[in-house]
Amino acid sequence: MSDVTIPPSDSLAVLEKQRSTAETFGIPLAVLLEITHRCPLQCPYCSNPVELDRSGKELTTEEWKKVLSELAEIGVLQVHFSGGEPTARKDLVELVKQASEVGLYSNLITSAVLLTRERLSELADAGLCHVQISFQGIEEGLADRVAGYKGGHRKKLEVAKWTRELDLPLTVNAVMHRQNLHQLPDIIQMSLDLDADRLEVANVQYYGWALKNRAALMPTVAQLDECTEIVEAARERLKGRLTIDYVVPDYYALRPKKCMGGWGRQFFNISPAGKVLPCHAAESITGLEFESVRSNHSIAWIWQNSEAFNRYRGTGWMKEPCKSCEFREIDFGGCRCQAFALTGDAANTDPACALSPLHETIFKQAEREAEGETSRFLYRNFAGGTLESENGT
């Protein structure tokens, strides 16, 4: 028996078999549904775009139900209900029920702070298969400050407990950065105490909100080296008890990450307003038009034929140094959103790559920021962000 998926950041893999998916663009196995951008938390590294979709633009219940049926029909096997905070939608139970009815495996990716035990139980009854709860730290002082939400950490611990009581598998998602990396050993212990099945140690990826907060979040090289050592030791020690997936930061790497498994190769997500996107940050790239499920096109057509998906698919769009690089089909030139954010052109080599002419400059700057004094956050919200006050409130 083979485990065909790759690590969680791109666990949304196509069943590859022996054949290259670059030739076939098979429908992804799993799709991320960002059903709302509303969220009571204000994490400064939120993966949502800086320009958030307001609730009036969100797809209706009927529209999401139609999306779910269509996804199942074209061969998607799993959906991740995410956000924003997916439980902020009143119709979540109905949507999970629909997913179950059409045969989709459903995951809930949540901050947990809006859940009651009763609602979680309704979600389980509706067929929810797995719950992933984000944690911002190990104790409420730091965790609630990062989330910009008082009482959040305590509530998360409670919901994690209910999750296991209801016999749902639990993943702890811990987003790591300079201000909480020292808590990693305790986060691993907390995951064991909560009887979690999986722990995702996800270093912040720096686009959108996180890029705005880079100076407050960027870890030092020493911190990252230690983080990697801790994860590797824990994996060995906890084999068979806790699966640890590790998303490495790419800023200090020499080779860029194979972002999304390659643009338009094995992943898409749907935004609150119904846009079908090659990556949850893709809307940060200006000049690309993304088709919506509200258009006359089917989701399969958008995946296969839309201009935005084909723009950076494969290797044909590449410039030097990617074009002639021996790794071009290994990492597909890294992350298009990061290339755009840092160089102004998404077709440039991701500066995380040592072959990028900008690598040296940008990463020296990040290193300086990591050693700097800035620790105030710009909190994520619909108003374009609010700067944390001097005394940390």
Place this chain on the structure above:
Amino acid sequence: MAGPRHISVSEASRPVLPRHAKLKYDETRKVWVILAPERVLAPDEIAVEVLQLCDGKRSVGDVSDQLAAKYAAPREAILADVIVMLQDLADKGFLTEIREKTS
């Protein structure tokens, strides 16, 4: 009531997939898959056949008897293979078992 986790598979075990691991035929790709949290496993034909028999009622011994009869193969060899395959799945957290009530 949930089945136990971290099980040790033996001839007497009565294994079953837990609710979060779903065996399903993927009509689009024409393959059997096991859907699990953030994972899709691709079981081979033998594994699929074994898992279809693992209903929480049959023991691993019963399953092996059935397969030995069907394939006219030595039972001991089949039993050993079935245990290895199921233990691997259990170690990944995708198998539980039904136990006799002790109270």
